[in-house]
Amino acid sequence: MKTTKLFMSMVIAASLFFAGCSPKDADIQSAIQAKEAAGITVAVTKGEVTLTGEVVDDAAKVKAEEIAKAEKGAKSVVNNLTVKPADMPVVIAEDPILTKNVADATKDFPTVKADVKDGVVTLTGEINKASLITLMQHLSALKPKKIDNKLTVK
Amino acid sequence: MALEEKYKALTDAATAAGITDLAVREQDGILYIDGTAADGATKDHLWEVYNQIDPNFTSGDLVLNVNVSIDAAVTHAKVVTQSSNLNIRKGPGTDQPIVGKAAHDEIITLVNRSNDLWWLVRTKDGEEGYCYAQYLEAQA
Structure with a gap:
């Protein structure tokens, strides 16, 4: 027990010493946070900086670490930033394929007229409310650029 | 954004x-x-x-x-038209001739789902052809 108490007091003394001599964690934190891009969270414990959050690419991750390292009082940097995965590209069907598929999808909706141009499906005519969702679901699966719904809903 | x-x-x-x-x-x-x-x-x-x-x-x-999502192991589907029969066609497209019909709520066998929009099916009467996948609900 005595050894533990002695050890504890040494730790307290040591932390007081550090706190007195080097910039405070909170100050380091706010200084780095101000320089980092949005989406990055900065935490500082005893001069050790931890970066968390999501960045757009590897370069942004490296840069964020450099900013943190350059800060006075930052002893080390733990870089836990993750790179945002690249988005799946938007696939838009070619007009001939889209036209055929739209004709198939709208066949059961005789009051609906559908035109396809440059990937845009334009709907005219009328439809009842219950069928509208079904029709929209069918058309959205065909990879159109846009569905321009000008239908009158009954 | x-x-x-x-x-x-x-x-x-x-x-x-x-x-x-x-x-x-x-x-x-x-x-x-x-x-x-x-x-x-x-x-x-x-x-x-x-x-x-x-x-x-x-x-x-x-x-x-x-x-x-449909489990690859799924072999049957239910016809989920609003009320009518579902056409079974010779090929994948409404321009293809009708070779049979499946009744509303009927359970039919899935033969091939390689085409996202048109599934190859077989009815219990042995009629085989393509149905519009949006009117089929895979059976677990």
Whole structure:
């Protein structure tokens, strides 16, 4: 027990010493946070900086670490930033394929007229409310650029 | 990024519903949301949320393409037309001749699902051909 108490007091003394001599964690934190891009969270414990959050690419991750390292009082940097995965590209069907598929999808909706141009499906005519969702679901699966719904809903 | 804000309730619902391969991106003033739902009810729920944000889907600023995932082991599907019979056609397309019909609510055998839109099926009477996949609900 005595050894533990002695050890504890040494730790307290040591932390007081550090706190007195080097910039405070909170100050380091706010200084780095101000320089980092949005989406990055900065935490500082005893001069050790931890970066968390999501960045757009590897370069942004490296840069964020450099900013943190350059800060006075930052002893080390733990870089836990993750790179945002690249988005799946938007696939838009070619007009001939889209036209055929739209004709198939709208066949059961005789009051609906559908035109396809440059990937845009334009709907005219009328439809009842219950069928509208079904029709929209069918058309959205065909990879159109846009569905321009000008239908009158009954 | 204004569209992502407009449809935030929808993307939040998609995340909460556990939509897999969820992709949300904006291009030329249109938001594209793709993903795979565990079942038809989840997909329908997202469409209800979409309908609340954009009543009757008149804005033309969103393409919501959420498909229902189907286990490769699934061998049967139910005909989910509104009430009518479902045409079975010789090939994948409404321009193809009709070779048979499947009744509303009938359970038919899935032969091949390699075409996303048209599934090759067989009825219990042995009629084989293509049906529009949107009117078929895979049976677990």
